[in-house]
Amino acid sequence: MELEVLGLTKKFGAVTAVSDVSFTAPAGKVTGLLGPNGSGKTTTLRAALGLVRPTVGSALIGGIPYQGLARPRRTVGALLEATGLHPGRRARDHLRVLAATAGLPDRRVDEVLDQVGLAEAARRTVRGFSLGMRQRLGLAAALLGEPGLLLLDEPANGLDPAGVAWLRGLLRELAGQGRCVVVASHGLAEVSQTADHVVILSGGRLRFAGPLLELGTSGGALESAFLKLTAAPT
Amino acid sequence: MVILRSEFRKLTTLRAPWLVLAAGPLIVVAGVTGLVESGGNVRNPAVQAQALAHAGLAAIITLLFGILAVAGEYRHGTITDTFLSVPARGRVIAAKLAVYGVVGAGAGLVSSAVALAITAAWWAAKGATLHLAAGDTWLTLAGGAAANLAFAVIGVGLGALIRNQVAAVAAGLAWIALIEGIAGQLLGPGLARLLPLHASEALDRTNILGAGRLLPQWGGAIALAGYAAAFAAVAAVTTLRRDVT
Numbered sequence: 001m002e003l004e005v006l007g008l009t010k011k012f013g014a015v016t017a018v019s020d021v022s023f024t025a026p027a028g029k030v031t032g033l034l035g036p037n038g039s040g041k042t043t044t045l046r047a048a049l050g051l052v053r054p055t056v057g058s059a060l061i062g063g064i065p066y067q068g069l070a071r072p073r074r075t076v077g078a079l080l081e082a083t084g085l086h087p088g089r090r091a092r093d094h095l096r097v098l099a100a101t102a103g104l105p106d107r108r109v110d111e112v113l114d115q116v117g118l119a120e121a122a123r124r125t126v127r128g129f130s131l132g133m134r135q136r137l138g139l140a141a142a143l144l145g146e147p148g149l150l151l152l153d154e155p156a157n158g159l160d161p162a163g164v165a166w167l168r169g170l171l172r173e174l175a176g177q178g179r180c181v182v183v184a185s186h187g188l189a190e191v192s193q194t195a196d197h198v199v200i201l202s203g204g205r206l207r208f209a210g211p212l213l214e215l216g217t218s219g220g221a222l223e224s225a226f227l228k229l230t231a232a233p234t
Numbered sequence: 235m236v237i238l239r240s241e242f243r244k245l246t247t248l249r250a251p252w253l254v255l256a257a258g259p260l261i262v263v264a265g266v267t268g269l270v271e272s273g274g275n276v277r278n279p280a281v282q283a284q285a286l287a288h289a290g291l292a293a294i295i296t297l298l299f300g301i302l303a304v305a306g307e308y309r310h311g312t313i314t315d316t317f318l319s320v321p322a323r324g325r326v327i328a329a330k331l332a333v334y335g336v337v338g339a340g341a342g343l344v345s346s347a348v349a350l351a352i353t354a355a356w357w358a359a360k361g362a363t364l365h366l367a368a369g370d371t372w373l374t375l376a377g378g379a380a381a382n383l384a385f386a387v388i389g390v391g392l393g394a395l396i397r398n399q400v401a402a403v404a405a406g407l408a409w410i411a412l413i414e415g416i417a418g419q420l421l422g423p424g425l426a427r428l429l430p431l432h433a434s435e436a437l438d439r440t441n442i443l444g445a446g447r448l449l450p451q452w453g454g455a456i457a458l459a460g461y462a463a464a465f466a467a468v469a470a471v472t473t474l475r476r477d478v479t
Binding site: 050051052066067072076085086087090093096098103141 | 236237239240243244247248249250310311312313314315317318319320321322475477478479
């Protein structure tokens with residue numbers, strides 16, 4: 001399962017959020033999707049998920065658009081910043097609603113809650129959840145269908161250091177299982193520890209796509225390359 | 235179908251929608267009580283009909299309930315998850331129409347039963363008999379339940395069209411409280427009776443609007459069904475192509 005972005009352009013009225021971006025995120029690897037605020041990372045992910053309609057081009061999952069997937073949640077797991085939670089719903093019930101459409105048993109819901117460390121808080125309503133807990137719940141939702149492709153927007157947001165380390169281990173494990181893991185993030189230090197492959201966007205355009213090591217092997221290599229590639233105005 | 239199951243599960247895992255629906259029977263009880271307390275003559279069959287027609291008034295509540303279906307999801311951001319689970323958005327709207335319609339119909343039946351019960355209670359308290367044999371009685375109660383169903387479906391469509399929950403609720407209430415009345419005066423009695431609230435009054439066999447002309451009950455049913463279908467269709471079509479940002 002690969003994510004292929006092909007000549008993707010997206011305009012929202014007069015604003016061009018993404019301009020002719022093409023890259024492939026390979027299976028079995030963690031791909032870091034990097035870029036300054038407003039660079040088009042989130043729009044690219046949303047286009048891949050069928051939430052926004054491309055102006056030109058496409059974003060395909062295993063060669064087909066999201067709308068064509070027979071079992072969406074079993075193919076793609078997504079964690080987006082705007083994926084909302086109803087404050088009055090219990091965490092476990094939030095996942096049970098998703099499980100119902102995916103044809104998954106409640107047993108699977110309890111499994112992922114355990115995996116992300118929310119087993120104890122499962123029957124509390126989301127209203128009382130901290131940011132870190134909401135993130136974990138969102139991750140649980142992404143993992144629910146055991147998908148071959150994971151699209152995660154700032155997954156470490158709100159996690160404490162132990163959580164960040166746990167997430168890093170989880171992402172590497174998922175990639176090791178042959179899954180395609182795409183992580184959009186601002187945390188360059190964390191990405192340089194986790195990712196095999198990076199895609200750098202700036203001003204809606206592609207600046208770099210390739211193995212992380214191509215940018216240099218020293219500790220600060222990713223940061224220097226990133227700042228250089230994203231500094232110049234288009 | 236799995237979509238129906240998950241839409242139903244969305245309702246059973248929350249309290250708020252049921253609290254909204256609970257207001258319907260409460261309005262019925264308050265309305266009938268007010269009618270009697272303000273000097274309604276319980277021996278007048280027209281007053282009995284008016285009491286039972288309160289079941290239809292509860293349709294305002296099922297309208298609000300229906301609005302929650304889509305606009306509520308936009309409000310809390312859960313619409314993203316919904317469209318990720320089911321990218322075929324037309325099917326999502328269809329499932330919501332079905333589930334909220336069924337629950338709205340159920341709420342209508344409850345409001346009708348409560349209308350009958352509270353009317354019976356008051357009539358007994360005043361020493362009058364309730365005329366159950368009159369064909370009017372059951373038509374009124376059935377019409378009231380049907381109005382609840384129609385408004386629930388219209389609410390789903392309205393919420394899908396306007397997306398902003400507060401705006402959709404405001405639009406619905408403003409129309410009922412004010413706008414349809416003005417529109418009715420501008421259009422004249424012939425056309426006014428085709429407007430949704432007028433149609434629902436025809437369906438409920440009541441005339442709180444004081445309209446000069448109303449459709450026959452079956453005409454009101456058809457008109458409301460038309461509004462429900464129109465809102466549903468427009469909602470589905472506009473939802474299909476919209477970006478979810």
